Amino acid sequence: MSEAASIQSKVETKPPKVLLDHYLKTLRLPSFKREYEKQAQLAAKSGEDHVKYLLRLTELELIDREQRLIERRIRAAKFPAVKSLDTFDFKAIPSLNKMLVQDLVRGDYIDRRENVIALGPSGTGKTHIALGLGLAACQKGLAVGFTTAAALVHELMEARDEKRLLRLQRQLANLKLLIIDELGFVPLSKTGAELLFEVFSQRYERGSTLVTTNLPFDEWTEIFGSERLTGALLDRLTHHVHILEMNADSYRLTQAKKKRRSAAQPPAGNGA
Ligand code: ADP
Numbered sequence: 012m013s014e015a016a017s018i019q020s021k022v023e024t025k026p027p028k029v030l031l032d033h034y035l036k037t038l039r040l041p042s043f044k045r046e047y048e049k050q051a052q053l054a055a056k057s058g059e060d061h062v063k064y065l066l067r068l069t070e071l072e073l074i075d076r077e078q079r080l081i082e083r084r085i086r087a088a089k090f091p092a093v094k095s096l097d098t099f100d101f102k103a104i105p106s107l108n109k110m111l112v113q114d115l116v117r118g119d120y121i122d123r124r125e126n127v128i129a130l131g132p133s134g135t136g137k138t139h140i141a142l143g144l145g146l147a148a149c150q151k152g153l154a155v156g157f158t159t160a161a162a163l164v165h166e167l168m169e170a171r172d173e174k175r176l177l178r179l180q181r182q183l184a185n186l187k188l189l190i191i192d193e194l195g196f197v198p199l200s201k202t203g204a205e206l207l208f209e210v211f212s213q214r215y216e217r218g219s220t221l222v223t224t225n226l227p228f229d230e231w232t233e234i235f236g237s238e239r240l241t242g243a244l245l246d247r248l249t250h251h252v253h254i255l256e257m258n259a260d261s262y263r264l265t266q267a268k269k270k271r272r273s274a275a276q277p278p279a280g281n282g283a
């Protein structure tokens with residue numbers, strides 16, 4: 012039986028609502044399906060015509076679809092925690108260019124395929140900033156990936172052993188934003204360094220890469236081993252780059268000290 016004939020036979024045998032629900036499901040229009048009765052009642056009450064009624068249903072579907080995409084992007088990014096920049100205290104780190112961060116949140120650097128390097132000692136909020144920028148990119152509907160340098164190298168080596176390196180490399184190259192956290196914490200093996208270099212190389216001018224590191228550039232040779240490889244890598248990474256200077260005392264330590272101080276010294280005056 013042809014598709015049209017099959018639809019025709021269903022129309023004859025099933026109540027229209029059952030069929031409509033079935034077709035909306037087939038067409039993947041869940042918000043349409045959920046809302047059409049309620050919206051019809053509202054339209055009847057306010058005397059709205061059918062175009063306005065359909066328009067509202069279509070808009071609801073679009074908005075929900077966008078929201079579902081964002082949620083999918085956030086899940087796919089594999090953030091260790093979902094943090095936004097709304098909870099970031101810029102006053103705690105005067106060395107950080109707040110205007111630049113706010114500009115990066117808008118995401119134009121991703122369209123321009125530019126990179127970001129957050130550089131500074133431990134506890135200064137580098138991961139928080141990376142998570143915030145990653146979340147902002149997901150909210151624009153972009154494909155984002157979050158990983159640490161050590162985990163990425165591990166994953167690449169495993170993929171190579173299992174003969175699926177090309178597939179993984181293609182997936183990584185297709186991300187609009189790849190965040191590589193904690194570069195420089197552990198020195199890399201020769202193979203590890205080469206595999207990581209390939210990731211940077213394949214993303215060069217194709218997508219944005221955000222790196223957080225505690226190591227100034229002149230010490231990168233220590234992690235990558237070879238001076239030639241490090242030079243080539245830095246050349247690609249820093250060709251179009253925004254550098255976030257994050258020099259401050261550790262936020263965690265400062266907060267802990269503050270807490271201890273206020274515990275030892277109960278606040279004077281009218282504080283409860
Ligand atoms: P890093 O990656 O530089 O070691 P993190 O981003 O992991 O630092 O920061 C350590 C902890 O302190 C995290 O829980 C982070 O959310 C918090 N933190 C750091 N800096 C700030 C800040 N300026 N405002 C709010 N929270 C911060």
Ligand code: MG
Nearest residue numbers: 137138192193
């Ligand atoms: Mg970190």
